[in-house]
Amino acid sequence: MSADQPVTVEVGLGDRAYDILIGSGLLSRAGTEISRRLPGTRAAVITDANVAAAHLDALKDGLEKSDIQPAVITLPPGEKTKSFAHLEEVVDGVLAARLERGDIVIAFGGGVIGDLAGFAAGIVRRGMNFVQIPTSLLAQVDSSVGGKTGINSARGKNLVGVFHQPKLVLADTEVLDTLPIREFRAGYAELAKYGLIDRPAFFAWLEENWARVFAGGPERAQAIAEACRAKADVVARDEFETGDRALLNLGHTFGHALEAATQYGGTRLVHGEGVAIGMALAHRFSSRLNLASPDDAARVEAHLRAVGLPWRMADIPGDLPDAEALLSFIAQDKKVSRGALTFILTRGIGQAFIAKDVPASEVLSFLKESHPGEQESRPGQQKSRPSQQKSRPR
């Protein structure tokens, strides 16, 4: 295992500040990096069966070097694991290992494990130390920054949880080589999102360098670090999601509706793919509302297509519900505040903003135009624009 010097991204949250280390060979250094920051503590590792089979021995070796012999709790892989039943299982396991408040819960897996283990760490003894070792690209760029933890409810995804910041994140870029390519690509959609929100130069860099990010050169760590910095900036401005943090939902309102429309099956559409199509639609919708140039929408679509991501509804295999039904999924989304439709729209690449009170009729017409089964043309362009909230200068 190589052990190049990792890139460090500092997440500045005052007395909850922490480091993200990004680089190859970090599993073998896990004990050293953890002990340096949290000396003399004991740990429980929460993981899933797939990650355990591929990487648990390497992590245990890395922890063993600093005399950390963790309790290990292994869960079934998959989104269904984010449930009350598994939360209780993890909580009981951590308590059974007699860990105290100053000891550590280590999340070792993708977003599901990170969200579930982080939630457990946030509630056992009203908050234990928490370390993230994300093993998917999505988790490295997204779930591991920001402190959101949680589980799903029968009423919707991520409706139950807490804000609980980790003390350290170790993103081992080598581990990503064992990911199925479809999963890597899905994570890449969230990575590219940060260019589209407010870093146009990063998006241009990705258009040039995406193949090296996929191949695993130093560009991979560079790209992950830039995405983490971008997210950390937004989170530091708005830790508890009362304002700007909503920008991170770029692509997610359309994306969640498409995920819901395909029953979150994960066969037809995984989360990052939904976000990819959602981002393309958000740009096209912004162009349709005369907010942004159609050239920018075309550029986003071209890049997603180039890396092999779906970018339009027609790319989803099988039939979709009609536009009315898709709109009803959007209206049920938790980002709907008091009945008004809130969208993240854009004025161009890297110029996303929060648009409140977007008229449902506009969304419906746009969905009809974009729907592979309902290709009606519309008589003319709408003049009314939604009220806008400028994203703050940085």
Place this chain on the structure above:
Amino acid sequence: MSADQPVTVEVGLGDRAYDILIGSGLLSRAGTEISRRLPGTRAAVITDANVAAAHLDALKDGLEKSDIQPAVITLPPGEKTKSFAHLEEVVDGVLAARLERGDIVIAFGGGVIGDLAGFAAGIVRRGMNFVQIPTSLLAQVDSSVGGKTGINSARGKNLVGVFHQPKLVLADTEVLDTLPIREFRAGYAELAKYGLIDRPAFFAWLEENWARVFAGGPERAQAIAEACRAKADVVARDEFETGDRALLNLGHTFGHALEAATQYGGTRLVHGEGVAIGMALAHRFSSRLNLASPDDAARVEAHLRAVGLPWRMADIPGDLPDAEALLSFIAQDKKVSRGALTFILTRGIGQAFIAKDVPASEVLSFLKESHPGEQESRPGQQKSRPSQQKSRPR
């Protein structure tokens, strides 16, 4: 219903500051007081079957005056309700009512309901608004101040939860008239605790005025307000229990051991009774260690006896496990940090302090002396004292 001007206690926690209103007739003003602070919000009331039968109509009338028609979730009464299963039930109920982050969860009941509903409010959508309407004396003086919420685990009480501060607490003193006298007395033990921790004048006032507190005159609101102020002072100094807040555990280490020894049955010993005996033992133990005068221990014992509370182990009906077994309950207590025995001891009435590294042998000898089944006399007084941590001057 009378509606005298309530006493207001401000809990100063920066941007999490809130008011406690204490007085009679507050249920009928609930809508007014809530709407003044959280206008235009919807609510869910979490309560138990006993409280609902006695007081739910009065609360609903009070809310109705401000057009609040709450969803109501009624749970079985009793400590067993603080479980994962009931937590999930409350979370689902709040989500089913389609409440959003800015809406309110109202805890309407004793400590069990407050802890459970507060935990649910802390995790639904990662934190909703929370209002406490405590209906027991214990909850009014203790559970409603400090932001601790949680449930029990098979591994112990209150091991799972979050810190989540309410936006408002309404302590209606009239509601307490429907409490069984034993429960009122048990709550009184926690109230008197604040005099013993650091308010000697309050303890002296209680020695004079306790009968009027029981009878329900203005002294009742006065006493509850003083206890809330005392707790709020400690919590404001140490919101997340890293130091001084441990003073609130006066009487609780011995008390929890006795509760555990009686299987938390609630028939032989309720929590406040355990605390009463625990406080008397903490004073007697401090005197035995030559830290405090035996006269102070005698004064505490006399007051507890006067109000009808148990004050020694012999007051618990039935047999107790032996001193060794009681010590093992103490050593399992979550307040044991890394194997060292931590106790709240005292230098006299109103002079409690945190004592770390109390030798287990001292505790064992004292338990043997105090145990009704093991009345051995000891050969002489021990000279060694535990290390001390001074409580901060105020």
